[in-house]
Amino acid sequence: MISFKHVDPSTANEETQDAFAEAQAQFGSVINLFKVLGNAPGILKGILALNREVASSTELDARLIEQVAMLTSALNKCDYCVNAHMKVGQSVGLSKQELLLALEGKTSDSKAQSLLNFTNEVVRNRGLVSDKILYEARAAGFSDKALLETIGVIGVYTTLQYVRHVANPAHDFPMVEEFNADKHGANKEALFIAG
Template identity: 35%
Template structure:
């Protein structure tokens, strides 16, 4: 049960209403994550702003969904695993692709490198090695793409943590993490 409630979009702060309306219009639903974030219009605006900016970035949608799945698995966030599994499937990711991404793998060595890097960033709280960066550059990622990958990790950490704190009710077909986040 939710510890911070998802707000009714019809009754949110006037600053949050157009933001939730835009989510509804864009994806045809207003996920509980955004209704919880609407408790703080500033946080909701920040989340949507960063997510919107990253959607225009260099990493393609399938790859950022794979990063989201990897981060959610490391953080043990069932809400985000459920949401990104559904989104990933809508983008053509197979069950096998989704399972591999959750564990930092993929059939494409370049994609596997950035997904594994995302997991390393989460595990090591951003303290990556020179070797980690050299491996990404070796497979063809430039510094701008590396920065963008870190931004994807950050936005997903925010949503993972918000869902943990809030106990957000899952409004997608449920997928459970294989790992449990440390207490």
């Protein structure tokens, strides 16, 4: 598969350098996915701005955000992001086993499970969430604010995952051997089950 050009941070124009500086501040480095997005710095800045707001959530902690991100990555069949979130998720205190469970939309925590169920329906059904799943998430203690922020997390990573699929950046992180896109990803039969 043909890869898009990776923009070199040392030779990038001023607008792209500004976007890369924000990526560096948020993620600690300018990963290859961001180097590809350096071709469209306004898009990278927009994604990073939404990510910054989501990360500042008062209701979703970093562990929940990473579980949602891992499930979204799996459903969107994105090995690049699964690899990245395995590293980031462990850095915020999740175990490898907890992250592998998130690939399946599972967790041992009942409150977090209701949020993963919500995430699963949002991604698989393109936002068409059943009343039952919405009720369960609210009953578990998630406010409308938290659920909208969850959609924000899904939006950030779905956009990045689509870029990954189209642009094919070089991998930055070790492969998660347990991830199988055909097993974990969304398929046509799973879509539009809500409603």
